[in-house]
Every structure is written in structure tokens, then in C-alpha cells.
Amino acid sequence: MDATQAVILTIITASTPLLLAAIGELVTERSGVLNLGVEGMMVMGAVCGFAAAYTTGNPYIGILAGVLGGVALSFFFAILTQTLATNQVATGLALTLLGLGLSGLIGESFVGLPGVKLQQLSIPFLSTIPFIGPILFGQDILVYTSIALIFGTTYVLFKTRIGLIIRSVGDNHNSAHALGYNVIAVRYACIMFGGACSGLSGAYLSLAYTPQWIENMTAGRGWVALALVVFSTWLPKRLAIGAYLFGAVWIMGLYVQALGFGIPSQFLSSLPYVVTIIALVIISGNKTLTRVNTPACIGQTFVPDR
Amino acid sequence: MKKILGFAAAIALSLAIVPASAADKLKVGFIYVGPVGDHGWSYQHDQGRKAIEEKFGDQIETTYVEKVAEGPDAERAIERLARKGSKLIFTTSFGFMEPTLKVAKRFPDVKFEHATGYKRSDNVSTYSSRFYEGRYIIGQIAAKQSKSGVAGYIGSFPIPEVVRGINAFMLGAQSVNPDFKLKVVWVNSWFDPGKEADAAKVLIGQGADIITQHTDSTAPLQIAQEQGVHGFGQASNMYAFAEKAQLTAIIDDWASYYVNRTQAVLDGTWKSEDTWGGLNEKMVVMADYTNLPDDVKKMAEETEAKITSGDLHPFQGPITKQDGSVAVKEGETVAVGDLLGMNWYVQGVDDQLPQ
16 A cells, blocks of 8 residues: 555545534535534444444444434434524534533443444455555445435435425525425424434444544544535535545645654644635635525524414 | 422431541542543543552542543632542642642642642642653664654654653664654644544554554554554553554553552651652553564563663663754763753654744
8 A cells, every 4th residue: 555545545534524424414504403513413423333333243233323323412402492492502512512421421331442343345356456446446335425425415405306495494494484394394304314414423433433432532523514514605515525625634734744844733733724714715705606505594493383 | 298308308318427427538539631431641540549449448438520621610620629528639630730739728638639740839749650761661662673664653742741752762762773763743632533543544654663652542553453563552551452553551550659649648647749750669550562572572671670770761861952962961861850841852853843
């Protein structure tokens, strides 16, 4: 394995969890709900995924459990913000704290245990092609899932009736309600989709990225995912660019350090944030397009009049 | 309703009884900066707490508060422990220094123990470990075991404690192979398993076949195992995570210190002191030497014995700084003050310290 290939593979593993969590949040936000609990749902996904995989020895059951962990927490968020109409920002922040605390409690007996690693798929012939083989055909299933989710959500959001409903609920919930759509139900579904993706992202961390459970192992990745959604102007393909750019600059920062050029590490650590923000600001320079894509009702509570 | 009230009264009564019977027990409190589940720094301190519980049994009662942020919050947490009757309180992170001293002033009859700090008072002791002694040994092992002659070092923050570790590692390595190379990557975090793993991958990609770290997670060692290279455990024994990769681990063992200090309070002999213990005091313990050929294992054990007995000091002269100037002459060792505030690299480290 040569150095370039190693770097590319590392970039893919670093970007995938961001992409998975962000794509779910993108759909949630498109329906007009701001869920700041991504970090909490991710860490729940990580602990549930680890616990199930460790207990059963099967990483795929772990993935499923991770998804369920994320969904469970997001369902709680949905009840609070949609049925009980609480403030989304406050509830989301509380969800992060709850997720971090609860995962620590669940994971207490799993600390310090060697995990079950999600193996890379190896597609006969294709994954043995020099250089591009391992990169394109030798990833684990969650990397492919993240790519599929990008295309899948783009298609559903912009080419299907369901997508139209989601976007209309996010842009103007009163009109959508007047047209007879069940705003609350749509938002419930989108919030839980977001939870599922965050759970998947957490499971990726505890099963593929670093197969182990440690408290707070998400280390702020949920917040990065949240920021990526906004800077991508709620467009899945831009989100993918942003996530991979972030991952690439992140890894290159470490790479350059190891070469020993003497560039301050603090500067290199901040570079992914700076570069991603600049790049996404440039590609979303079209203000009209940005306005069109921003969910107009984001963060607003909807209480149907009966 | 009456029943409930009666029940509540029973509970209240039982609660009232517990402190009464516990009144003659020594209460020992601990403040941790991280979760006890970090399997690194705070985890090891908690192992120390468990050790005193096991040793003293009914004589003492321990309490801990985890995930205490360094700063004003810490003062409240420490004060709460003191108010609740703890007579001996361990505050286990550098950033608890000022809060510990402030609370100590208000509770003159409570004994405080602050880890890794340098400010003391009549009822505040400080303690730390000479981790660098272990780093010298693993440096020697690295130089023996590396085929590429390059090791990768994952650092947290460029503070004296970490720089000292890098220098000790390098001096150990150079004592075996003067041309040994060391690549350093700073991740600017004590704890980010993902980033630590990334750093390990990058270092291995650039030819390092020995990975060592001054960060708290087991991730780098797992990557080393995955990619068929070797590494060392940090803070705790990480053998279970990487049975094929771990050569040894530098274990922070606070148990003996905590037992001694608790004993001192029980005996009434506690004094404010500064303890900086290493291999000799068993505050630094090397995990079993594994995955090593016999001669390397023997060398490591000999070095360990020499450092323990004081025949060898990792910072024995002559030592040349990175810029070519002389740090210490032959026959001398680096002064304690310079060790504590170390802000220079020894020659051969392939990195530049931010000044």
C-alpha cells in the first residue's frame, strides 16, 4: 500500500461519519426542524452499536442497534418538540447532554473491551485492482451506505412527491397544513430519519473507525456535521463535497505535520474548519439559490389549530 | 397516604442512621477531570480509589465526582466534597490547582492532594509521576525493534510534560541507534480516538513502524495492530486491545501513593509534601514486555532496573539541544526546574516546537 493510497483511504474513513450524520440532519432541517442533538444521537448510536456487536459478535447487528439507538433518542426529541411544542434549540442542546450522559451509563460495563470490527467488503477481482481497487471496491458497507444516501436523498427530496411534501412542510408549515398535509407526522418521520443516520454515524465510529467504546468518543463530530448542513445550503451533493473536503484537509494537516515542516499544529488543526467554510461560502455564492434552499420555517414550532 | 408518610419517615430515619454509623470513618473524596470510563488518565486515578477501598475496607468511605471542568466549577465541586465531610481530597488534574488552594484555605482541617501541580500550602500536597522514565525504556525498545528506523509519536499539547516525554523517548532510542528518527504529530486534544487513529495511520503511511502516544485513547495501538506494526500502551495497560502490537505500556499507578497518603491521614502523620515518584516509588509501572525477542526484553528489564536503582537517569549528560547548543555537559543531569519547564527538543527530533 503506497502513501497516497493510504492517505485517500484515511480521508474516506475520516469523512464518512460526518457525512452520515449530516445527511440525516439535512433531511430533518429540510422539514423545518432544527435538531441540535446530533452529537447526542451519534454517541448513543456508538454505544448501542458497540454493545450489540460485542454481545452478539456480529457487527451488522451492531449497526442495526446503533440505528435504533439514534432513532430512540430522536423519537424522544420529536415527542418533545412536535407533540409538546417545546423550543427546538433548547431541546436539541438538552438531547446532546442526555445522549452523552445516557451513553456513559449504558456503556459503563463495555469500557475497555476490545470491539468487533466491521470488515471491509472485498469484491472478487475488483478490489484487487492496483491502487483504485481498495479505494473504490474495498470499503465497508457503511461507506457505500453514505454514498447511496447522498444520491438517495437528492432524488427523494427533489424528484419525488414525498420530497416535495417534506420541503413544503419546511418552507411554510401553515400552507402545508392548509393543503391537508400532516405537518407533525412528516416532521416526526424526518426527525427519526435524522436519528437513524446519526445512529449509523455513531455505529461507524465504534465499529469501523475505532472499534471500541469510550465515553464521549464522538469528540464533537456531531457539531461539525451540523455546521456542514448549514454551509452546504441544504443540498446533499454540496454536503458530500463539504464533508470530504473537511476530511481531506483534516488528514492532510496531520500528514504535513508528520513530514516535519514546522507549521504550527494549532494552525493545521483549525484549517479544516477554515477551508471548508471558505469553500462552501464560495460555491454557495448565489444568494438567490441560497435563499430558495433555506427551509423558511426552520426552528419554528408548529401547533395545528383544531 | 399515611402509609406513604410512614415509608418516607422510615427512609428518612435510615438515612439519618447511615451518617451516624459512618461518622468515625475517614471520608476520602476524588475529583476527576474526565469520565472514569476514559480508560486512560481518570480511569487510572479511579483504580487508585478502588485500591484504597480494598485496602482499608470499613475504615474509610470514598466518593468521587467525575467530568469536572477545570475552572470555577471545580471549586464548587471540591467545596461540596469538603462540606460533606471528606477529610482527604484528591484533585486529579493540573487545572484544579487554584480551586484546590482556595477551598483548602477555607477548610484548614481537610487535607488536599493535587496531582501534577506545583503550588502547595499547609494542607495541600502535590504529587506527580516521572512518566519520562518509562519513555526512555520504550525509546530503547523502539530503536531495537524498528526496521525502518522511524517511530511516530502522537502528542496531545506541546506542554513541558509531553515535550519531556518526547525527549526521554528520543534519548532512549539514540542510546541504541544514534541515527534513529522520530516524527511527531500533535492532535491538540487529550482525547479524540478518531483523530488519534488518523494520526497513527498517517505516521505509518510515512514509514513509521513503531507508534507511541501521549494521548489517552487506545485507538493508535489498535491501528498499529491492524497495520502490522507495534506500539506502546499509555497510562493504562492496553494489552487487551492490541495483543499483537503492544510491546509494553507505561502505567500510571496511583494506588500505592493513595494508600500511603490515606494511611498517613489515618495515623495522623500527614504532612504537606511534594512527591514526584517514578519507577522506584512504583508510581510508574511497566506492563509485561510482550512481542519482543529475549535480548530486547532483557535490555529493557536491565534499563528498568538501572533507572529504578538510580544508576541511570534518562536526562544524563551530555545532551545536545535541537539547535545544536549544549543542554547538559557530561556527568551532569538536567536540573529539576528545567525538567519541569522543558520547552526544547533534543537533537534528532523531526519537529519544531511552537514558541
